[in-house]
Amino acid sequence: MDRFEAQHLLYAERVRESFSRQRVMDLIGATLGDVEPGRVTIALAHRADLVQQHGYVHAGIVGTIADSAGGYAAYTLMPEGSSVLSVEYKLNLLAPADGERLLATGRVIKPGRTLTVCELEVEVWKDGTPRTCAWGLQTVICLRDRSDGPG
Amino acid sequence: MDRFEAQHLLYAERVRESFSRQRVMDLIGATLGDVEPGRVTIALAHRADLVQQHGYVHAGIVGTIADSAGGYAAYTLMPEGSSVLSVEYKLNLLAPADGERLLATGRVIKPGRTLTVCELEVEVWKDGTPRTCAWGLQTVICLRDRSDGPG
Amino acid sequence: MDRFEAQHLLYAERVRESFSRQRVMDLIGATLGDVEPGRVTIALAHRADLVQQHGYVHAGIVGTIADSAGGYAAYTLMPEGSSVLSVEYKLNLLAPADGERLLATGRVIKPGRTLTVCELEVEVWKDGTPRTCAWGLQTVICLRDRSDGPG
Amino acid sequence: MDRFEAQHLLYAERVRESFSRQRVMDLIGATLGDVEPGRVTIALAHRADLVQQHGYVHAGIVGTIADSAGGYAAYTLMPEGSSVLSVEYKLNLLAPADGERLLATGRVIKPGRTLTVCELEVEVWKDGTPRTCAWGLQTVICLRDRSDGPG
Numbered sequence: 001m002d003r004f005e006a007q008h009l010l011y012a013e014r015v016r017e018s019f020s021r022q023r024v025m026d027l028i029g030a031t032l033g034d035v036e037p038g039r040v041t042i043a044l045a046h047r048a049d050l051v052q053q054h055g056y057v058h059a060g061i062v063g064t065i066a067d068s069a070g071g072y073a074a075y076t077l078m079p080e081g082s083s084v085l086s087v088e089y090k091l092n093l094l095a096p097a098d099g100e101r102l103l104a105t106g107r108v109i110k111p112g113r114t115l116t117v118c119e120l121e122v123e124v125w126k127d128g129t130p131r132t133c134a135w136g137l138q139t140v141i142c143l144r145d146r147s148d149g150p151g
Numbered sequence: 152m153d154r155f156e157a158q159h160l161l162y163a164e165r166v167r168e169s170f171s172r173q174r175v176m177d178l179i180g181a182t183l184g185d186v187e188p189g190r191v192t193i194a195l196a197h198r199a200d201l202v203q204q205h206g207y208v209h210a211g212i213v214g215t216i217a218d219s220a221g222g223y224a225a226y227t228l229m230p231e232g233s234s235v236l237s238v239e240y241k242l243n244l245l246a247p248a249d250g251e252r253l254l255a256t257g258r259v260i261k262p263g264r265t266l267t268v269c270e271l272e273v274e275v276w277k278d279g280t281p282r283t284c285a286w287g288l289q290t291v292i293c294l295r296d297r298s299d300g301p302g
Numbered sequence: 303m304d305r306f307e308a309q310h311l312l313y314a315e316r317v318r319e320s321f322s323r324q325r326v327m328d329l330i331g332a333t334l335g336d337v338e339p340g341r342v343t344i345a346l347a348h349r350a351d352l353v354q355q356h357g358y359v360h361a362g363i364v365g366t367i368a369d370s371a372g373g374y375a376a377y378t379l380m381p382e383g384s385s386v387l388s389v390e391y392k393l394n395l396l397a398p399a400d401g402e403r404l405l406a407t408g409r410v411i412k413p414g415r416t417l418t419v420c421e422l423e424v425e426v427w428k429d430g431t432p433r434t435c436a437w438g439l440q441t442v443i444c445l446r447d448r449s450d451g452p453g
Numbered sequence: 454m455d456r457f458e459a460q461h462l463l464y465a466e467r468v469r470e471s472f473s474r475q476r477v478m479d480l481i482g483a484t485l486g487d488v489e490p491g492r493v494t495i496a497l498a499h500r501a502d503l504v505q506q507h508g509y510v511h512a513g514i515v516g517t518i519a520d521s522a523g524g525y526a527a528y529t530l531m532p533e534g535s536s537v538l539s540v541e542y543k544l545n546l547l548a549p550a551d552g553e554r555l556l557a558t559g560r561v562i563k564p565g566r567t568l569t570v571c572e573l574e575v576e577v578w579k580d581g582t583p584r585t586c587a588w589g590l591q592t593v594i595c596l597r598d599r600s601d602g603p604g
Contacts, residue, residue, distance in 0.1 A: 018204045019204075021204040022202070022209065023200050024201050024208075027178070049175065049178045050178065051175060052173045052175065052219075053170075058175040059237045060216070060218045061211070061215060063214040064210075064211020064212060064214070067210050067214070068203075068209075087389075088244060088390065090241035090543045090590060091239060091241075092592065093237050109545075109547070109585070109588050110547040110585070110588070115389060117390075119588075132562070132563070135562050135570065135572075137588065137589070139390055139545060141416070141417070238568060239541065239592055241439060243419045243439055245412040245419060260396070261394075261397075261434070265567065268541075288437065288438070288439050288541075290394065292567070321506075323506040326502065326503050326504060326505065326510075329480070351476050351480045352477050353475070353477060354474075354477065355472075360517060361517075362513060362516045362517020362519075363477060363513070365520070365542075366512075366517065367513070368513075369511075369513045369516070370505075370511075388546050389546060390543065390546060391512070391543070391544060393541060393543075394541040395538070395540060
């Protein structure tokens, strides 16, 4: 993966501030982890009220943290006065989200003035061992008329 | 879209029972709507704790109800003693989920012994008018060794 | 599906002219069919040199006509002086492309100033009967600085 | 990326034999490159009859070599007496396929008894320098009743 350079000095603060306004992250208990140029992680502890019928974290919640991780990864590379919006995402569910904790990583594959493409990976940690449980691809768009994060 | 026939007499009861065990649906306030052979809807009222940074329902929550609607649409066509699992889904976000209420519809495009493909549509209702805010495509797999719904 | 209005009087001529420059369509023997606002079809006769190892038309060739059908469907709705480019496409292969002839249809789901989302369907005709063999979703971008079709 | 082990001693021969029956590869001039457990490459020289209206290799042809590279990457890990079929693929087009030569790489992310998920990457080489022009994700299915490759 290439290394990227942020265009905005306060890119990490901007991501953290925007994340704090994603109230759904509070609801599900997700927390922001690493914020680097082109790479952002979001962690989520297992909770009994996040599950589908087999007791694993629901694929849509896996998608929720993956989508935000990718959107914010793209946002780290965007200029001042811009905001991002998810255009589309696709997620392959490789294994049940069965463990104590999920870690979603969004990585920019291709930054662009208008569109940025990210790779999404979600690992599930069980008994101290990580396992990739979802892998995805996402397109996000940079909007120049307002200052805000993805979603 | 074709018309499909359920293989299981109690397909609707089976879906409702499985949905009731998707505890994440309680957390976000989603409710099951129509359950027909090859077609299922899930409704979600807007709530301030479901939003991203602009105040719209988060794309991942949109994906959560879309994924379950599609999974259960597939499940209506599966034989007794089977369960479904989402293999992958892809969602295009067409408009912000800005309104009082969302309605996700999962429609089977192609049923199959092992794999079923569904179309996903999410409408947002605002001031009494619906607008499609997300459109997707999903692959689900039928597992023959246990009796359970998607997720 | 909604009905759309073309913004350009000569939208059909523009599509036909651009298609004629897609030399790969000549190579595989694809021909342009209907060109309506928001909807374009492309036909392809079976040929022994288009196949994969089982003798069916290769999934990538199915994708080639589907991608162009969707791109041109989007192009019918774009203003003068613009061109389109595929941003991404996703295709589910529902059945082998086993028949005498394929018909790809691109339908605009959501037109936009910058991004347009299309639904892609490919039917295979065998012994006079059509069967859907692929279903997809595509995002295309409108570029304002040159006059050209998708690809 | 993990390292994988082939289950079939003659996995490479099996891939080469199947590829030789994909007659569309002859038509477009694609050649098989590396065949390793979980990783296969396919090369394609630029040709004037492969292009879309701007003179770049058509996105569908990019998809054709990407889809086969991924399908064969999955096939390297499958047992004797099995065949593979693409279930779905999604491709993000990151840059025009503008160069002398394309190289598609299929990499297995997650092998499975029934479904295998692959990452697809296509590089375009121009003046001796590679550039990623497409990135994708693919699901392939293992069929146990016949011995054949993907497509």
